[in-house]
Amino acid sequence: MKIGKFASKNNVTIDTIRHYMTLDLIVPEMNGSQYDFDERCQTDLSEILHFKSIGFSLQEIQTLLIFKRIGRLTGYEKSLYYQSFFKQKMNAINENMAQLEIMKDKLTHAMKRVEATLEKPEHHSVFGIPFSFLSQIACYKCKSTMIMSEGTVIDQRLVKGLLTCTCGTQYTIEEGILIVNSEDLISTHTDETRASFYVEYYIIHTDYEYLNNLYKSFEWAYKNIPFKVYENKTLLELGIGHGFFLRYFYDTIHSSNRYIAVDHDISRLKWLRNSLISNPTTFDLLLIACDFKKIPLHNNAVDVLLDISGSTNYAFDHPEFLLSELSQLYNKECDLIGSYLLFKNFSKNSRIEPFLRDHFKLKPVCEQISKLKFEEKLSYMSNVVTRGGKFEDFFVEGENIFSFICYGKRWG
Incomplete structure (x- = not known):
């Protein structure tokens, strides 16, 4: 056969x-x-x-x-041998069952403890724009301060409303999120239930070495960058996404700081908002849905710039270096904490167009940062990885990428 x-x-x-x-x-x-x-x-x-x-x-x-x-073996010998072998297996199974019962009991208690933490509180925290931010919000066209023309205020937070400029520009506030121009936005999660599982889904479908590089980069930043010295500062994160960076450094941000997070994906901001309702920050947080070139802040408003792959993601489709496009927002003593995905080499089948590749090379990126008068104080380069996964598919077989983290201070 x-x-x-x-x-x-x-x-x-x-x-x-x-x-x-x-x-x-x-x-x-x-x-x-x-x-x-x-x-x-x-x-x-x-x-x-x-x-x-x-x-x-x-x-x-x-x-x-x-x-x-x-x-x-004869039939009798075979039966004796099998009997002995089966008894050994049965003893092993009984031992395993006893261990499994112990594990089951421990797991049951662990599940009960977790379920207790998931019980819905009687009162959710209010998520909205703190009044402390209103004076910092500006018209992206003429830089005038925006005026609240209508709105719903709960616990000194603007949760719904309209901000208007004398030039006619208007921003809306929906569910506590500031929306500059809805036509500029995208929405990758149409189903909020599906969005709530995105982080788990992302981790499952992303290569382990890629994720481990992300962890090591964050851990290096945690141990080497003096976040705790920032008090009464305005921090701006470009492209917050699902808030990996914010969640990692959540406990190190002083309560006197003002944290502004910008993204053009409204669904991700809504997901982040929902996760923060049951776990509110101790510091004031403003979520802004807008195009990067329309960030609604006054000039020189930013004390600490958090460019956590914001420039990298922007560079996939734009020839301009993002930080150069926003230079008017940084004050003369601004700090930079930047994380950039860079290529060691490009394949002939690379998905990065040749005219965009300088934004994915170490030397040109460092030169652009230097032109903005940021002096590098500390830096870190991760290990090289060759695979990303379902969501990090911007590089192809044969290409090697790494993360570069830069901590810099502006010198004038």
Whole structure:
């Protein structure tokens, strides 16, 4: 019988049969250029499938079959041997069951503790624009201060309303998020339930080494950049996405600071808002949905610039270096904390267009940062990775990328 028919007859795959052959669990005769599976093979496979069904590993099955083949046991001897082997397996199963019961009990208690933390509070915190931000919000066209023309205020926070400029520009506030121009926005999550599982989904479908590089980069920044010295400062994060950076440094941000997070994906900001309602920040937080070139702040308003892949993501579609486009927002003593995804090399099939590649090279990026008068104080380069995963598919086979983190201070 040929391998295909043999596999089909026993409801297993050809690959499974070949795997058993490599372990010598099945030993067919070679007939010409093909294997011939006879009754001995059928008997062996039936025993293999039976032993697997009662919990034996392939290694244990190898031992059983070798005793049968080499020992040439009589029926009585075979029964004695199998009885001994089965007793050993039963004892092992009983031990495992006892351990599993202990593990089950511990897991049950752990689940109860987690469920207790997930009980909905009687009162959710209010998410909206703190009044402390209103004086900093400006018209992106003429830089005049915006005036609240209508709005709903709860606990000194603007949760819904309209900001108007004398030039006619208007911003809306929806669910506590400042929206500059809805026509500039995208929405990658149309289903809020699906969005709530995005972080878990992202981690599952992203290469481990890529994620580990992200963790090591954040950990380096946590240990080396003096976040705790920032008090009464305005921090601006470009492209917050799902807030990986914010969540990592959540506990290090002083309560006197004002944190402004910008993204053009309104669905991600809504997801972040929903997650913060049950876990509010101690510092004032403003979420802005807008195009990067329309960030509604006064000139010189930013004390600490957080460019956590914001420039990198912008560079996929734009020839301009993002930080240069926003230079009017930084004050003369502004600090920069930047994280950039860079290429060691580009493949001939690269997805990065040639005219955009300088924004993905170490030297040109450092030169652009220097032109903005940021002096590098500390820097870190991650290990090289060759795979990203479902969501980080901007590089192809043969390309090597790494993360570059820069901490700089403006010198004038």
